[in-house]
Amino acid sequence: MERFLPPAPIPKPLVIITPLVESHIQAAIYCSKKHDMQIRVRSGGHDYEGLSYISYQAPFVIVDLVNFQSITIDVENSTAWVQAGATIGQLYYTIAQKSPTLGFSAGVCPTVGVGGHFSGGGYGMMSRNYGIAADNIIDARLIDVNGRILDRKSMGEDLFWAIRGGGGASFGVIIAWQIKLLQVPKIVTVFTVNRTLEQNATKIVHRWQYVSGKIDEKLLLRLFLRRANSSQDGKETVQASFVTLYLGGVDTLLPLMEQSFPELGLARSDCIEMSWIDSILYFASLSGEPLDVLLNRTSSVSGTYFKGKSDYVTEPISETGLESIWKRFLEYPEEMNEMQFSPYVGRLSEISESATPFPHRAGTLYSIHYGVVWTEVGKSALNRHIRGIRRFYSFMTPYVTKNPRSAYLNYRDLDVGLNNKGNTTSYEQASIWGLKYYGINFKRLVHVKTKVDPGNFFRNEQSIPPL
Secondary structure, eight states: OOGGGGGSOOOOOEEOOOOHHHHHHHHHHHHHTHHHHHEESSSSSSSSSSSTTTOHHHHHHHEEEEEEOEEEEETTTTTEEEETTSBHHHHHHHHHHHHHHHHHHHHOOTSSSSSHHHHHHOOTTTTHHHOOGGGGGGEEEETTOOEEEEEEHHHHHHHHTTTTTTTTGGEEEEEEEEEOOEOOSSSSEEEEOOOOEGTTTTHHHHHHHHTTSSOOOHHHHEEEEEEEEETTTOOEEEEEEEEESSSSSSSHHHHHHHHHOOGGGGGGGEEEEHHHHHHHHHHTTOOOOOOGGGGGGSSOOSSOOOEEEEEEESSOOOOHHHHHHHHHHHHHHOOOEEEEEOOOOOOHHHOOTTTTSOOOOTTOOOEEEEEEEEEOSHHHHHHHHHHHHHHHHTTTTTGSOOSSSSOOOOOOOGGGGGSSSSSOHHHHHHHHHHHHHHGHHHHHHHHHHHOOOOTSSSSOOOOOOOO
16 A cells, blocks of 8 residues: 555555445445445456555445456357456366366456456456457446446446446446357467577567567567566666467467568577466466466465556657667666566457547557666665656656557556546646547547546546546
């Protein structure tokens, strides 16, 4: 919680409600409206800015969906109903228990809750082949501001569109999703290949920008950039880690990489064949653990503080540009620990930018995630690291999208803009941050909000405002 310390003490909820049945959520909505209390809905509690469990517009209550974890798999029809309090780890585990050839396209962190993750998009290691989680939602159950339980048919296509990438918290309480399960091969291949600046990382990363979106859609080459000790003189250098999933065997992967990306120098010994569910453990840094580790709801990381930000890139960064980024990264270590470049194109760009509120489609090469982590307790350390990552973000301005400078909702960042306290945010003010997350879809989201919650009961620091 230290990450979210405002100038005043952290606001505490009046009560935390852990509903057992849907009627408990309905009662919480009725009661909160009657007594003019805000509601915060917590699915997994991973909101980067804590908006699922903190309100700076107190008084507020938390509705914690921890008891809404039911997952029902229909193997015959390749569908599943998953309640909003389940984690993506629980979902992956339950799918794998039922079928070795079904999977789902969502994120890599198993403790993230599906309620928020799916409603904000849900990018993952199969997204170039199958799109994001929101692209594979076929029905939902939601409790609206009047306490009505709605499904896709009764909520209508506008609201169903809005909650698949527009963030659910603005429109009601999502209690379950129905998703389309996806075919995965019995064997997939993973690899992690590290290259430092001394091993030609600049040229390889530069080339990656041209390759990662055009290569076979079954292949997702994610790139992590971190500081590492140089093998030459003991000084720090930049290490590029290419972390990859291929939906197929190594015998098909190697010629594909040799043809499309020989610069990386992939060797057979770098590659590991495994089942899709084992790749989930691999990308979560849980290789070798029993599969039921995916049922854990709490992260093993504790005692650390974190701030994340995001960007999108539509034009490759030049080698000179990359070199200036490395220089900054090495000179100012307190600004950032890691950059993550996630490739787009493939299935992601085949879907229209207005098909869901998630607008990062054709023309997007890759996203950037910036993260800074620290362990030192207190305001001084907090302010130092927050100011640092903001400076790095400012430094990156020439290399990323402009007007708007796009951002990914699931990497929530209150720096990109805020609503007013209370109930008085104008369309113009909200569009400062709204256009960054939703692009051309922001206007339609505002119209949906105006129709379903005209009194703006469901609101937070970055909720869609009504007109």
